[in-house]
Amino acid sequence: MDAAETRPAKPPLRVLLAAPRGFCAGVVRAIDAVEQALKLYGAPVYVRHEIVHNKYVVEDLKRKGAIFVEELDEVPDTRAPVIFSAHGVPKSVPEAAAGRNLFAIDATCPLVTKVHREAQVHHRKGRHILLIGHQGHPEVVGTIGQLPDGAFTLVETAEEARTVEVPDAGNLAYVTQTTLSLDDTAEMISILRVRFPALTEPHKEDICYATTNRQEAVKAIAPQVDALVVVGAPNSSNSQRLREAAERAGCARSVLVQRAADIDWPQFQGIASLGVTAGASAPEVLVEEIVDAFAARFDVTVETVTSTEEDVFFPLPRALRPDAAE
Incomplete structure (x- = not known):
């Protein structure tokens, strides 16, 4: 008898991919800032704090020549670029950089x-x-x-x-x-x-378009699935909020994972449908890795559920635009 005939059939699994998911315009800009600095000025490029909260992204940039530090006093006296992360920094940080004549580049999300x-x-x-x-x-x-x-x-x-x-x-x-x-x-x-009836409000709400859109996309699929995976880092605020949004929207079995290797498979025993999304700092390659891991254990069919389209773009900081090093 053929070995394939003796292998038990994989259980069917309907995977709903939330859209939008993953990288937002601010994250794309921040990662591009580090890569463009490496291209224009060469390694090393120093980055204060994780440029975005994703270990995979940080490790990839390290391999290309980025050096990550938590504070400026870890940066030697250098003319190499020093990039501030997408999360923003206190005013004291650029002031300290200027006091040391460091070549500082601010990649704070607009x-x-x-x-x-x-x-x-x-x-x-x-x-x-x-x-x-x-x-x-x-x-x-x-x-x-x-x-x-x-x-x-x-x-x-x-x-x-x-x-x-x-x-x-x-x-x-x-x-x-x-x-x-x-x-x-x-x-x-x-x-x-x-x-406080006299409370002054923002002209436009501060929670960003990407956070809003990813939470709404999760709310659309959470009631339809037995379990939901958020691809993201545990220190990523927007990723943690996606997991909470899924739970509130009716999917009690919602988990946050960084990589396929982190999946606790017994949690997903007996499911027939799965939602997948990613935090704003998680690359699509990790979403694909997660789906592939489920496809190895289930007979997977994938559908994308789109709640809105995104076309936001932020230009690079001025020092990193193509003619900057000329």
């Missing part, structure tokens, strides 16, 4: 820069600022570092929104981290609006 500018305007107008975000996240550290101590009060939860005390309830504004849960943030803003 949508994070928008939040920084909003906060600066509020501060100039004498408003105290409520910052909705996660303590210690690089983006929050960078935003708080735009202004003097005491300019912000951090609000992390709905409970904190109910109890936060402010110096002047009539002279108050809020900004948010760009990668938060839409639902959690809406709840906190609703509470703050009731408590």
Whole structure:
């Protein structure tokens, strides 16, 4: 008897791929910034903090000649480019770089820069600022570092929104981290609006288009599947929020994995349908790797479920445009 005939048939599995998923325009710009710096100026290129929160991307850039550091004092006196990550940095970082005459290139996502500018305007107008975000996240550290101590009060939860005390309830504004849960943030803003009727809001919401679109795409497929995989890093805020969004939308078996090797296969025993998405800093090659891993164990059919189309593009920082090194 042929060996193939004795092999048990693989169970069928319907895979729904969320679209949009994966890289956003800010992440593409940040990764391109490092690669273009290597092309124009050669290795090494120093990068403060992970350029984006994805181990695969960071390791790939290391192989090409990028050196990642957490603080500027780890960078030697050099004329090599020093790139600031997509998450943004406190004002003290570019000031320190200028003080050492380092060749600094800011790859902060323009949508994070928008939040920084909003906060600066509020501060100039004498408003105290409520910052909705996660303590210690690089983006929050960078935003708080735009202004003097005491300019912000951090609000992390709905409970904190109910109890936060402010110096002047009539002279108050809020900004948010760009990668938060839409639902959690809406709840906190609703509470703050009731408590502080004079609260000044952003002209356009701070949660970025990519975070919004990826969460909405997950909500569309989560009720249709037995399990859902988010491809992303555990320290990626937007990836963690995707997993939470899937759970809230009706898929209790939602997990975050970085690579196929991280999959806990017993969790997926007996499923007939699977949702797959990726955080904004996860490359498509890792999505393909995950789908291939399931295809090795299941008879897979793949469908893409598109909730919206994206066409956002951010140009590279000026120092990295093609004529910069001429």
